[in-house]
Amino acid sequence: MKKFDKDRVVLGIAAPVLAVVGALIVTALVLLATGKEPFHAFDVMVNYGDKTDSQVYILNKATTYYLAGLAVAIGFRMNLFNIGVDGQYQLGAFFAAVVGGAISIPGVVEVPVIILTSMAVGAIWAAIAGVLKVTRGVSEVISTIMLNSIAGIVIGYFLQGGRLGVLDKDANMVSTKPIPVSSHLFSFKTATDPVFGFIVFAVLAGVIYWFLLSRTRFGFDLRTVGRSESAAQASGVSVKRMMITSMLISGAMAGLVGMPTLLNQSYDYGNDFPTGIGFTGIAVALLGRNNPVGIAVGALLWAFLERASAGLEFEGYDKEIVGVIQGVIVLAVVIAYELVRRYGLTRQQRQVGAELAAAGTDDKQEVAA
Amino acid sequence: MAVELRGITKRFPGVVANHDIDIVVHSGTVHALVGENGAGKSTLMKILYGMQKPDEGTIAVDGEQVSFGHPGDAIARGIGMVHQHFMLADNLTVLENIVLGSEKLHGIGGRARAKITEISDAYGLGVRPDVLVEDLGVADRQRVEILKVLYRGARILILDEPTAVLVPQEVEALFENLRGLKSQGLTVLFISHKLGEVLSVADEITVIRRGTTVGSADPRSTTAKQLAELMVGSELPSPETRESTVTDEPMLTVTGLRLVAVDPEGTERAVLDDIGFTIHKGEVLGIAGVEGNGQAELVEAIMGIRALDGGSLQLDGRDITDTPTRRRREDGIGYVPEDRHRHGLLLEAPLWENRILGHVTEQPNSKGFLIDTAAARRDTERIVREYDVRTPGIEVTAASLSGGNQQKLIVGREMSHLPKLLIAAHPTRGVDVGAQAQIWDQIREARREGLAVLLISADLDELIGLSDTLRVMYRGRLVADADPSTITPEQLGSAMTGAASGHLEQQAGNGTPTGDGAQPRIGEQAGGEDR
Structure with missing residues (x-):
């Protein structure tokens, strides 16, 4: 019956394309300013990022970024800025690793236990911010930033020899007790490194995200709050409960972020466990426009850029240039979306106007106030 | 000639807001611009005030052709605008509000104060410079807005629907002020769609319909009816509904409803106090009152958006005092909110x-x-x-x-769920005449089928025309009730200022005088007066 509206798809894609092109132009100018030839750099990035081992690296990184993007996007859909994904996933992964290392049961049971532990810890950590916002009016931006620091301190306290950590004197490393081999998650063999099996869960998470938000009553309520709190309240949504619920879900999703690394790569939580992915998630969610497919594209792009930075280094470029590209992309995305949104709105008003003008020749034409 | 607009056309994407507008405003007159909602009056005034640029046409001020890029240009030419929604900072004094943004004119101290007092006295505005704006009533705030414009040297004042927020007595006072301005040689452009007011204050009238000027009228020889027909282009629809469909089965019963708010100083203030009424099936209960007297809070309480601090609510025989909003809607409360956006x-x-x-x-x-x-x-x-x-x-x-x-x-949407009770807050505000008649029809039709309606409106004709029962709300209380078949808008307006309470009735013999403070005062007046 409907609904493939070509214009809308074009408008939807226009913003990210505009953003990436804009970012490339700015980067080219930066490269020129530093006296380097820009097109060669782009060439290097594409070629290096295109190799098989690079592809595996990109897929694995993107899996993690995708989950972080989803976690942030749930908040965005509600107009909640969950900056705390970073702390939520680290704390979740840490306690999941502790639980995983402490028990030894068959993998089919243990893997879900580890994943659920991480989700639960992430959810609780996020819920603190939600409760503070609802009961005391504390901005979730502030509280989640604080909670990120606290999470780091909590992990630092427990991750010591004699507490929950095991000190490896030779490598001067502390980590949790490793997860038993039987609980290592499956992976897909390739010619080079294996692809994380957790990518399956990530895809599943994306599907659930889409279904929950666009097809269920709950999702409708959640989006309603995001679009207009006052209208949501008048329509019968309990805004406060929705805030806590969505923080719980966002935190639970954040709990998944550390899982590809934990279950497919490191098998323990050491002081080299990746940090800062929550912030990448914000960029990725922005880039993907909170759309599950868009976030996937954003995650892949981010992972590609990161990989490409290594290639640039071999060719004598400053690898920081990739940081510039990433930063500019985020800025460009925000600007481009706003431009496209405004254009779309005016275009639609024009359509409505045209329709009324066509129908209104019988002296019923409406006039704007 | 103060202002001359020739052939003004303004197009918005897909819509022509104004076309071929011709208006001549003479100096030292009150010139009214009338037209129904959405006729293009506001757009035209925004053009004159430099907020919009016309696509075609010319503007001349004092015989000199001008082109305004932004309001600053208009102000420099002596044009000032008093907006429908006041633009005042509540937590500043009147003096501070007036000098804000024009500190260079007369400073911010003694000279400014002297100037303000001088203007206030010259035009009889009675503005007190050191009062906090938050302590002022609506009419006083409006006078501050007018003074603000005069302070900036305006000789031509645009007033956008200035009476929309005033009760009849305040309107009369405003008109006195406008006559004062006129006698000092100032020009007033007065936008309204209330014909009675226009006829009483204007020297010349221009009518706008569907974005263009359709004629001008001389207020001395024109009746409201003629003006209305010019404005609408056809017979005015009427909200009249006389055949009663009221049953004796209660649909909504409100008892002892109380809602308090705590202001920043920590003192508790009753926003709604001891509100009680019953709406029966097939009945439209109208609530009259100046905006901000608790109507919005009453709606929120019935919708379950705000928790009650006392009292109870019953819908169709069941207690809904603690029922969440969603359940109430599922149980059959339809809601047409005041602020649809x-x-x-x-x-x-x-x-x-x-x-x-x-x-x-x-x-x-x-x-x-x-x-x-x-x-x-x-x-x-x-x-x-x-x-x-x-x-x-x-x-x-x-x-x-x-x-x-x-x-x-x-x-x-609301009617599609066959509500038992419809809460309609200003259901036809900002709606064109065709849609207005349609919405009235729908309310009437549903009422015949047993719908109970709580109608809140600032349009007294709508209230009187649609309601079966009328209540007047003042400072969070229902202070008076009236029979819509006998009450006049003036009597209702008088009660809205808190001047009358109890049961309002047509006084025997002489009609009710208005505007000179001799309102009927029945029963005792509750609530502390503070101004």
């Missing part, structure tokens, strides 16, 4: 999602926990058809519709 629509969502809003748990919008997008879309198509919502389709956003069409969509 804030409470009735998701502006950036497509129409079909707006059709779901507020009824997400009900047929045909959902099945179990899932949204039934196909059925919701189909039903939106039906509402668009049956309620004559003018739109190219149901995928456009609600923001792209005009106000009247947005309102038709909301009314259609």
Whole structure:
């Protein structure tokens, strides 16, 4: 019956394309300013990022970024800025690793236990911010930033020899007790490194995200709050409960972020466990426009850029240039979306106007106030 | 000649807001610009004040052709605008508000104060420079706005619907001020759609219809009816509804309703106090009152958006005092909110999602926990058809519709769920005449089928015309009641200022005088006066 509206798809894609092109132009100018030839750099990035081992690296990184993007996007859909994904996933992964290392049961049971532990810890950590916002009016931006620091301190306290950590004197490393081999998650063999099996869960998470938000009553309520709190309240949504619920879900999703690394790569939580992915998630969610497919594209792009930075280094470029590209992309995305949104709105008003003008020749034409 | 507009045309995407407007305003007159809502009056004034640029046409001020890029240009030419919604900072004094942004004119101290007092005395505005704006009533704030404009040297004043927020007595005082301005040689452009007022204050009248000037009228030789026909281009629709459908089965019973708010100083203040009434099936209960006297809070209390601090609510025999909003809506309360952009629509969502809003748990919008997008879309198509919502389709956003069409969509949505009780707050505000008649018809029709309606409106004709019972709200209390078949808008207006209470009746013999403080004072007046 409907609904493939070509214009809308074009408008939807226009913003990210505009953003990436804009970012490339700015980067080219930066490269020129530093006296380097820009097109060669782009060439290097594409070629290096295109190799098989690079592809595996990109897929694995993107899996993690995708989950972080989803976690942030749930908040965005509600107009909640969950900056705390970073702390939520680290704390979740840490306690999941502790639980995983402490028990030894068959993998089919243990893997879900580890994943659920991480989700639960992430959810609780996020819920603190939600409760503070609802009961005391504390901005979730502030509280989640604080909670990120606290999470780091909590992990630092427990991750010591004699507490929950095991000190490896030779490598001067502390980590949790490793997860038993039987609980290592499956992976897909390739010619080079294996692809994380957790990518399956990530895809599943994306599907659930889409279904929950666009097809269920709950999702409708959640989006309603995001679009207009006052209208949501008048329509019968309990805004406060929705805030806590969505923080719980966002935190639970954040709990998944550390899982590809934990279950497919490191098998323990050491002081080299990746940090800062929550912030990448914000960029990725922005880039993907909170759309599950868009976030996937954003995650892949981010992972590609990161990989490409290594290639640039071999060719004598400053690898920081990739940081510039990433930063500019985020800025460009925000600007481009706003431009496209405004254009779309005016275009639609024009359509409505045209329709009324066509129908209104019988002296019923409406006039704007 | 103060202002001369020739051939002004302004197009917005797809819509012509103004075309071929010709107006001549003579110096030292009060010139009224009348037209129904959406006729293009505001756009025209924005053009004159430099907020919009015309696509065609010329503007001349004092015989000199001008082109305004922004309001600053207009102010430099001596044009000032008093907006419908006041632009004052509540926590500053009158003096501070007036000098704000014009500190260079007379400083911010003694000279400014002297100037303000001088202007205030010259035009009889009675403005006190050291009072906090938050302590002022609506009429006083309006005078501050006028003074603000005069302070900036305006010789031509544009007043956009200045009487919309005033009760009849305050309107009379405002008109006295306008006559004062006129006698000092100033020019006033007065925008309104209230014909009685226009006829009483204006020296010349220009009528706008569908974006263009359709004629001018001499207030001395024109009747309100003639003016109305010129304005609408046809017979005015009337909200009259006389055959009674009131039953004796109560639908909504409110008893002892109390709502308090704590202000920043920590003192408790009753926003609603001891409110009690019953609406029966088939009855329209109208609440009259100046805005801000607790009407919005009453609606929120009945909708369950605010928790009560006392009292109880019964819907159709069941207690709903502690029922959450969603359950109340499912149980049959329909809601046409006062501010449709804030409470009735998701502006950036497509129409079909707006059709779901507020009824997400009900047929045909959902099945179990899932949204039934196909059925919701189909039903939106039906509402668009049956309620004559003018739109190219149901995928456009609600923001792209005009106000009247947005309102038709909301009314259609609420009526589609066959409510038992409809809460209609200003249901026809900002709606064109055609849609207004349609909405009135729908309310009347549903009322015949046993719908109970709580009607809140600032349009006294609408209130008197549609209601079966009238109550007057003042400072959070229901202070008076009236029979809509005998009450006049003037009597109602008088009660709205708190000047009358109890049961309002046509006084025997001489008519009720208005405007000179000799209001009927029946019963005792509650609530502390502080000004």
